[in-house]
Amino acid sequence: MNADLLKDATAASLLAKLNAGEIRSEELVRAYLDRAEALKRLNVFVHLDPERALDQARAVDADRAAGRPVGPLAGVPVAIKDVLCVDGEPTTCGSRMLKDFRPPYDATAIVRLRRAGAILFGKTNMDEFAMGSSTENSAYGPTLNPWDEARIPGGSSGGSAAAVAADLAPVSLGTDTGGSIRQPAAVCGVVGLKPTYGRVSRYGLIAFASSLDQIGPFSHDLADAALVLQAISGRDDRDATSVDRPVPDYLATLDRKPESLRIGVAREFFGEGLDPEVEAAVREAVRVYEKAGATIKDVSLPNSKYGVPAYYIVAPAECSSNLSRYDGTIFGHRAEDWSPKYPGEEELHPLVRMMMASRAEGFGAEVKRRIMLGTFCLSAGYADQYYNQALKVRRLIRNDFDAAFRDVDVILGPTSPSPAFKLGERTADPLAMYLSDIYTITANLAGIPGLSVPCGLTKSGLPIGLQLLAPAFAEENLLRTARVFERETDWNRKRPALA
Amino acid sequence: MSSHPYDVVIGLEIHVQLQTESKMFSWCGTEFGLPPNTQTDPVSLGLPGTLPVMNRKAFELALKTAVALHAEITPFTKWDRKNYYYPDLPKNYQISQYDLPFSTGGWLDIPVRKDGGGGRCALTRVHLEEDTGKLTHGVGDYSEVDLNRAGIPLLEIVSEPEIRSAADARGCLEELRLTLRYLGVSDCEMQEGSLRCDANVNLHIHADGETIATPIVEIKNLNSFRAVEKAIHYETERQYNKWREDGLTIKDSPKTTRGWNDAEEVTKPQREKETAADYRYFPEPDLVPVVVDEEWLARVRATIGELPAARRERFQAAFGLPAYDANVLVEQGDDVAEYFDAVARETSEYKLASNWIQQDVLRTIKDRKLAIADFPVRPEALADLINRVKRGELNTNQGREVLGRMIETGDPAEKVIELGGYKMVSDSGAIAAAVDAALAANPQAIEDLKGGKKKPEAVKGFLRGQVMKQTGGKANPALVGELLEAKLAELLA
Numbered sequence: 008m009n010a011d012l013l014k015d016a017t018a019a020s021l022l023a024k025l026n027a028g029e030i031r032s033e034e035l036v037r038a039y040l041d042r043a044e045a046l047k048r049l050n051v052f053v054h055l056d057p058e059r060a061l062d063q064a065r066a067v068d069a070d071r072a073a074g075r076p077v078g079p080l081a082g083v084p085v086a087i088k089d090v091l092c093v094d095g096e097p098t099t100c101g102s103r104m105l106k107d108f109r110p111p112y113d114a115t116a117i118v119r120l121r122r123a124g125a126i127l128f129g130k131t132n133m134d135e136f137a138m139g140s141s142t143e144n145s146a147y148g149p150t151l152n153p154w155d156e157a158r159i160p161g162g163s164s165g166g167s168a169a170a171v172a173a174d175l176a177p178v179s180l181g182t183d184t185g186g187s188i189r190q191p192a193a194v195c196g197v198v199g200l201k202p203t204y205g206r207v208s209r210y211g212l213i214a215f216a217s218s219l220d221q222i223g224p225f226s227h228d229l230a231d232a233a234l235v236l237q238a239i240s241g242r243d244d245r246d247a248t249s250v251d252r253p254v255p256d257y258l259a260t261l262d263r264k265p266e267s268l269r270i271g272v273a274r275e276f277f278g279e280g281l282d283p284e285v286e287a288a289v290r291e292a293v294r295v296y297e298k299a300g301a302t303i304k305d306v307s308l309p310n311s312k313y314g315v316p317a318y319y320i321v322a323p324a325e326c327s328s329n330l331s332r333y334d335g336t337i338f339g340h341r342a343e344d345w346s347p348k349y350p351g352e353e354e355l356h357p358l359v360r361m362m363m364a365s366r367a368e369g370f371g372a373e374v375k376r377r378i379m380l381g382t383f384c385l386s387a388g389y390a391d392q393y394y395n396q397a398l399k400v401r402r403l404i405r406n407d408f409d410a411a412f413r414d415v416d417v418i419l420g421p422t423s424p425s426p427a428f429k430l431g432e433r434t435a436d437p438l439a440m441y442l443s444d445i446y447t448i449t450a451n452l453a454g455i456p457g458l459s460v461p462c463g464l465t466k467s468g469l470p471i472g473l474q475l476l477a478p479a480f481a482e483e484n485l486l487r488t489a490r491v492f493e494r495e496t497d498w499n500r501k502r503p504a505l506a
Numbered sequence: 507m508s509s510h511p512y513d514v515v516i517g518l519e520i521h522v523q524l525q526t527e528s529k530m531f532s533w534c535g536t537e538f539g540l541p542p543n544t545q546t547d548p549v550s551l552g553l554p555g556t557l558p559v560m561n562r563k564a565f566e567l568a569l570k571t572a573v574a575l576h577a578e579i580t581p582f583t584k585w586d587r588k589n590y591y592y593p594d595l596p597k598n599y600q601i602s603q604y605d606l607p608f609s610t611g612g613w614l615d616i617p618v619r620k621d622g623g624g625g626r627c628a629l630t631r632v633h634l635e636e637d638t639g640k641l642t643h644g645v646g647d648y649s650e651v652d653l654n655r656a657g658i659p660l661l662e663i664v665s666e667p668e669i670r671s672a673a674d675a676r677g678c679l680e681e682l683r684l685t686l687r688y689l690g691v692s693d694c695e696m697q698e699g700s701l702r703c704d705a706n707v708n709l710h711i712h713a714d715g716e717t718i719a720t721p722i723v724e725i726k727n728l729n730s731f732r733a734v735e736k737a738i739h740y741e742t743e744r745q746y747n748k749w750r751e752d753g754l755t756i757k758d759s760p761k762t763t764r765g766w767n768d769a770e771e772v773t774k775p776q777r778e779k780e781t782a783a784d785y786r787y788f789p790e791p792d793l794v795p796v797v798v799d800e801e802w803l804a805r806v807r808a809t810i811g812e813l814p815a816a817r818r819e820r821f822q823a824a825f826g827l828p829a830y831d832a833n834v835l836v837e838q839g840d841d842v843a844e845y846f847d848a849v850a851r852e853t854s855e856y857k858l859a860s861n862w863i864q865q866d867v868l869r870t871i872k873d874r875k876l877a878i879a880d881f882p883v884r885p886e887a888l889a890d891l892i893n894r895v896k897r898g899e900l901n902t903n904q905g906r907e908v909l910g911r912m913i914e915t916g917d918p919a920e921k922v923i924e925l926g927g928y929k930m931v932s933d934s935g936a937i938a939a940a941v942d943a944a945l946a947a948n949p950q951a952i953e954d955l956k957g958g959k960k961k962p963e964a965v966k967g968f969l970r971g972q973v974m975k976q977t978g979g980k981a982n983p984a985l986v987g988e989l990l991e992a993k994l995a996e997l998l999a
Binding site: 091092098100105108110111112114209210211212213214216217218244245246247248324325327328331332333334336337338358359362382385386387390394 | 548551552553554555556557558559560587589591593596597598599651784786787788791792793794
């Protein structure tokens with residue numbers, strides 16, 4: 008019975024059953040716990056405390072039984088990327104550095120999920136400190152793609168994407184700094200939405216790159232994405248960069264056809280390195296829109312080519328500062344041995360050697376690479392050449408989008424240049440890895456919202472994602488526009504066959 | 507070797523903690539003196555995932571200060587991160603202001619001293635940042651970190667390197683403290699660390715027709731005004747002697763840091779922070795820039811009352827007080843000056859009011875450790891007493907006695923006078939009799955006046971005192987003088 012319960016489940020379908028009294032949340036959580044146990048090999052969860060999940064479920068069941076009002080997600084499990092602070096639960100950021108960190112507070116998005124009645128269902132695996140595109144940079148081993156266990160689930164929110172794809176939770180939260188929600192959503196065949204910068208509070212999101220990070224949902228379909236987005240959005244006094252704008256009822260308007268359906272196809276998103284099967288699926292999506300009555304326009308985002316270089320200055324620069332607190336003094340792993348190891352180290356203050364040894368042991372290679380890159384970019388004499396120059400490029404990229412959005416409502420393209428690649432395929436080549444985010448990075452630099460919806464499968468059965476981008480705070484129209492495609496196709500109903 | 511004239515060049519870097527209920531970027535409390543690490547919250551501890559949010563009240567206090575210091579307010583200001591690894595800084599970066607501080611320029615006028623010092627102290631900039639935690643070294647083979655202080659709003663005030671003496675440096679700090687206390691933005695207690703000062707010092711030595719600058723030394727660990735003055739004196743001599751020994755100039759040596767040792771009264775070389783000076787400043791992405799418009803500024807300006815410098819001038823101009831009096835009254839702080847103002851509204855005997863406040867009132871509140879608000883004689887009552895003296899009901903000595911009784915009992919002047927029989931004697935007959943008695947008792951005085959051996963004013967003063975004594979101190983002093991003069995004129999004719 009349990010297995011049936013989760014078959015083709017979405018948050019909405021489960022809520023219907025919960026609200027109708029057909030199932031209890033506790034049963035549901037038990038079913039997901041059983042499945043998590045059965046699919047442990049996917050390495051989706053870094054941490055999952057059955058008792059905590061069941062306690063929350065029983066509390067919601069009691070509320071329902073007593074006829075007390077319950078929230079819009081009451082009793083629905085939500086898997087949480089391990090970069091979001093949950094009071095008293097391990098929050099490791101996929102790093103050895105934070106192996107023992109248990110925050111004494113909830114992130115605002117978590118507070119809001121709790122208020123909506125959601126069951127916090129485990130912490131999902133990720134690239135260390137959200138740096139990566141394959142979840143292979145996790146200190147806790149890679150997560151496997153539920154569609155092909157020899158392949159990566161994308162990253163950095165690979166665990167949260169795989170959780171939904173493998174029906175280990177109906178919905179989940181991830182974070183997106185350069186594509187870390189959309190790219191894994193694409194390669195895992197689920198919906199992933201990165202909101203406008205400032206739409207969702209970052210309080211309690213352990214920062215990678217503060218000016219780019221944003222929290223967003225993974226789901227099987229757009230209705231669930233709308234539901235979760237609505238629950239977590241809105242101004243927060245604890246985040247100065249969160250924006251004070253009303254949160255629309257995304258779910259209520261989802262099925263209304265957009266008043267204006269002008270779709271831009273950016274030629275820069277169809278360049279060299281794009282997998283032909285991905286391109287074909289995306290071209291097909293354009294035809295679907297055409298048939299649905301959309302106006303298709305070519306648009307140009309000429310500065311997109313500077314996106315990856317600018318990103319790899321801004322993000323590492325901010326990360327070099329954000330991650331400096333992990334030095335073994337107050338936060339982070341502390342090395343046991345900090346005796347001098349290399350010539351010259353004898354002269355260093357023992358405190359400095361302790362910090363050096365702790366950081367050397369606590370951080371993985373990719374994190375170290377970015378810290379060094381960022382430290383260099385901010386150094387006296389280089390800041391103007393790199394960091395400040397990159398900020399100018401951000402402005403240009405934003406201008407490109409502003410200009411394009413004068414003619415179109417949404418810009419369409421592939422989410423990722425290729426379907427899921429094989430585990431280990433790109434670990435030796437950081438640049439190849441960085442190019443996984445070539446189509447997603449510009450939205451973060453411009454601060455605009457974007458989502459990925461499933462739009463096909465390759466011949467070998469790997470999911471392909473369609474990316475839609477919209478102007479800042481146009482999530483409502485973005486969801487409605489994506490819904491036009493979802494209604495016309497059945498890609499969102501495809502699920503991997505997992506034994 | 508001959509000695510050379512030199513100028514001392516001093517620049518001050520002053521840190522002032524603003525008095526706010528909560529910290530600069532969080533809701534955490536700021537109370538001083540609590541057990542270590544109890545005034546903390548996830549944000550001020552720099553816990554992963556936390557974000558700073560600007561304390562608007564703190565920003566307004568900073569604005570108020572800068573406006574009072576005549577600084578130019580930057581209409582668009584932002585926050586920057588100053589990155590360095592140090593255990594007093596939980597995030598390993600400090601939120602500060604780099605290239606767009608909220609204010610630039612400004613000045614502070616120091617009262618001119620008799621030695622010619624004082625005058626204008628020009629400021630370079632004032633910016634706002636978060637304070638760091640406090641490290642205590644030497645408790646064992648480890649150091650202790652207290653983060654109660656971390657995140658307290660901290661103003662950094664940088665002076666131009668134009669201060670020319672240790673006394674002026676001290677004067678500048680004292681005037682700053684007075685001004686900030688008037689503004690109510692900080693308690694400026696150097697002992698508690700809410701006012702801290704580092705001094706950059708070097709010399710411009712005039713030798714062989716050239717001016718030679720010595721290497722700049724930053725003096726830290728200055729925990730009192732006295733220490734500031736002494737340390738600069740010490741450092742001045744040390745630098746001069748050192749230059750005579752080694753001849754090193756500013757071109758030969760980078761800035762170094764020395765700490766003031768209060769017990770030994772010397773400066774000693776200090777170990778620099780382990781990190782080099784590259785702070786990798788960049789705009790703080792977790793905060794939004796602050797736009798200060800005219801409307802906001804006008805609201806802030808309206809909260810600034812009369813500042814000490816203006817009050818000193820007014821006390822001289824409006825009440826005819828000597829500069830010394832004006833300074834003493836103003837220096838005591840806003841409440842004392844306010845007290846004087848209240849007295850001055852009810853009487854026109856300003857100088858007498860000033861004298862009695864400086865002598866009797868201030869001594870009493872100091873001895874009894876009272877705030878002037880709790881001083882038993884309210885300004886109206888003091889003015890009433892002063893007016894009675896002015897009207898001739900009491901002489902000055904009686905007035906002070908009555909004031910003494912008023913302070914003891916809290917009674918109004920009228921009651922004290924009635925109970926104590928403090929009526930001034932203005933009866934000419936009685937005073938004339940007292941004059942006669944005094945002269946009869948002191949024949950030598952008449953001889954002295956006749957012989958011209960002593961100064962007549964001194965003798966007359968003595969005689970006036972004798973007459974007062976005869977009347978039990980109650981005689982009208984003007985009438986005593988008048989009648990004594992007449993009698994003496996008669997006798998000496």
